[in-house]
Amino acid sequence: MPKLSTFNFRAALLWLAVCLAAAFWLVGRWTSVPINSSVLALLPVQSQDAAQAELETAFTRRLDRQVVWMLSPGTQPDPLLAAQWRARMAAVPGVLEVQGPMTPQLRQQWLQFFYTYRNSLLDAQTRARLQAGGNAQAQWVLAQLYSAFAGVGHQEIARDPLMLVRGTQMALLQGAGSLRLVDGWLSTRDAEGRFWYFLPAQLQASSFDVSQTQALVTAFQREETAFLADHPQARVLSRGSLFYSEHAAQQAGHDITVIGSVTILGVVLLILAAFRSLLPLLLCILSVGMGALWGTTLTVALFGEVHLMTLAMSLSVVGISVDYALYYLVERRSRVVEESPWCSMGRVRPALFMALGTSAVAYLLLTLAPFPGIRQLAVFAAAGLCAACLTVVFWHPILARPLRAAPVPCLRQLDAWLQLWRTRRLVRVGVPVLLAGLAVLALSRLPFSDDIAQLQEPPARIQAQDRHITELTGQSMDQKWFLIAGQSPQQALERLDAFVPQLAQAQAAGWLQSYRALPLHSLNRQAEDQQLLQSAATEVRQALAATGLEMPQADTRLTPLEPEVWLRSPASQGWRLLWLSLPNGASGVLVPVAGVRQEAALAALAQPAAGIHWVDRKAAFDQLFAHYRQVLSQLLLLALGGVCVVSIVRLGWRRGLRTSVPSLLSLALGLGALSLFGRSANLFSLLALVLVLGIGINYTIFFGNSRGTPRTSLFAVLLAMLTTLLTLGVLVFSSTRAISSFGIVLSAGIFAAFLLAPLALPDQASHPTNPSC
């Protein structure tokens, strides 16, 4: 015994040393560990193109920093009111810029720009006419001259005989949407005759974290209220990702404060009530803490980063790993008088290792998935569970020494429950059959959905304003676009030039209503256009001369237009968001599309190899969810099969199959419970099932442990279930739909696992064998 304890003390010390080392290492690294929150990082590895991902993230960040206000002074324009609103909002800390009116100076610069670069900015229609030969352009110029509707003056002819500026302007007008300039301000009018100013704004780059988002939204609301108090006839609409994320953050904050405090209070009270001592609570926290430490350490060591989702899901590891400590402490307390702490450990150790082994294997199976997010989660969970278990095995016998003896509470009821399962065949067969029937019924009615929009119901007020703005401007928040990427700005523009005709064809075919392609060409295209102009100019002049019109010679020299020059000019106003050039030269152009009717056909236009990507943010998320759901369901089935095989090998056909029934039914019932609440199953439900499986296995193993006492096992399992329900089950009350679904599956599954766990009891009511200690 002393020898053994020496060994045990050494092991405990060694574990302490290793844990301290891990803690030091992690603390040293922690400040430089990147916390990855990009959903794209969760995408399957093979489909990730680093450059595309980087551009997409940058674009997304930028778009998320946009806010749009629409301000209506009434039925008549009131530029002063718009200016007042602009000044008010621009003064809010965190707002970078609110777009102002087009001043006369800007107008002049704007026109000067189009005149200077008229030979470099050819629109598609003018190019088509020039390609058809000088005659088509001559006809068009003639039509403009003769039309009383066109209003061509002699100054225009003298300065721009080919009327290129006019062509560009008409092309821009045709795609301008319903917004127009009134007194220099972008504005529109609705069906009821109300006049609306369009005021886009940009937020500062740093305004992403939760507290700043909240401060901004609060400030906006305060300003709006004050403004409307001064101008009761005015109306204001707002739009921006900001408002959605603020709402989500508020909901999450509510969840954390309300549910979080309920959870902590509940678990503390539960453990205190069960043990009537503070020590077990501290020991539970210790083992869970070690689990979190090792999970994080190994994740950082292997992946160099931690994904936000991994951290969030680490909560689940807590739910499983606390079971180990609880099981030991319950067993230990009932045997304080008769044997040493190490001896009690000997009773539960095989069961703990068995439980750990099965859960860890189940989690490690997840690493087979080609999804980086799930891999991280699996590594985190496996490492965390091992560490929590080792902590219990090595330290708890030493630390639990002061634990006082006490009988298991509610002994009579526990015994009666066990007796029911042991003696009544009706219960042993009837309950599982009944539950199986219930599960089949529920599952047959359960819809599956990967629509992320269903996960969370955005607040009606924000959505209504969003829809109203879409109606007014024709600009929706669909977030469907093509991303044209290139290794250099010129490559991106060349690819855009090559791609736009395809989009025009798609539009003609009715696949989509409209698209917004950057009115900027690559230098190559500019040179080609100049060739066209040069060869057509003389022909145009001759054709016009034939009708008796003497036109001046057009200046067709090339004035190359670089993206930087365009970006600095007022001509790029309203377009700048669609162009992005990273410091390493990688550049991208966004081409938003609207009114998509043939999504599949449009998506098929993408050629990722040539830098043309189809991006549908919502569909991408939906797809991601569907992917993960499929892979997870396969892995779950695999894990379930593994569990069955292991218990059959261990316990033989009869008992092995019987022991697997709780796992199987807990999964089915957990999922089936969703249909009871009118929910559909999604990725989160499956993640909950992974937990149900992991936790449910613990229950059957604790029950099946031939060295333990069934009634202490039952108490430990009851305690473990209550802890899990208190930590994760309370998520049912979350105001976020996805999270409450998670809670439903988990609660129902865990409860079913607990209910059926006695099926794993050893065949005879044999007295527990004593471990050799």
Place this chain on the structure above:
Amino acid sequence: MMTAVFQKQLARSKGRFRDGARMWAWFVGLGISLLCLGLAPVPSHAWTLSQVQQQLASRPVVRAQFEQSRWIGTMPKPLKSSGRLIMARDRGLWWQQEQPFGLTLVLTDTRMMQQVAGQAPEVMTADSSPQMFDVVRLLRAVLQADQAALQQNFRMDFKTVDSGWHLHLQPRTSPLDRLFDAIDLGGTAHLRTVVLKDHQGDRTEIHFSDPLPGADVLSNAETQHFQF
């Protein structure tokens, strides 16, 4: 100094590019709508503006021929064109230039189309250029004898002359005043001439024929003109 002059010119020509098309469309449309007068009984006494305007809504469809001359800058000869037009109160304006080459313009409440014979039509919609269609709506207001619309935008000088009546309009609101010096309308029982003068010294004169005989509804073939 040079740049200042240059920029002034730019500002003007820009105004022309963006607003010119719509404003001209408006004035031509106004002229056409006054054609409706042609079928009203000829009063023997002196004309008043409200008399003229009261006739506007009287005929749903008016058909006529036009001759147009445009004097642009220092061109030795004016650009002369001619053709026919249909003004349908419910549909809009169909303007068919026949000489010296085929050119079709159609203006409805929500769409504007220009087509050079043998080329693809160019269509502008109310969604894409709403300012133009505000003008069309203003035209509707004129058709319904809404004097306020004219009074809001012009200084008006209406007088009876030997040959009938004359209406001199001087824009007083921006951007009209940036585009035009003056618009002159003249007629007797119906509208005879529209003269548009702009700041650059360019001038457009449109002469209308007597209204052609025809039904108060569009024929099937005529209806086709407005569908594009």
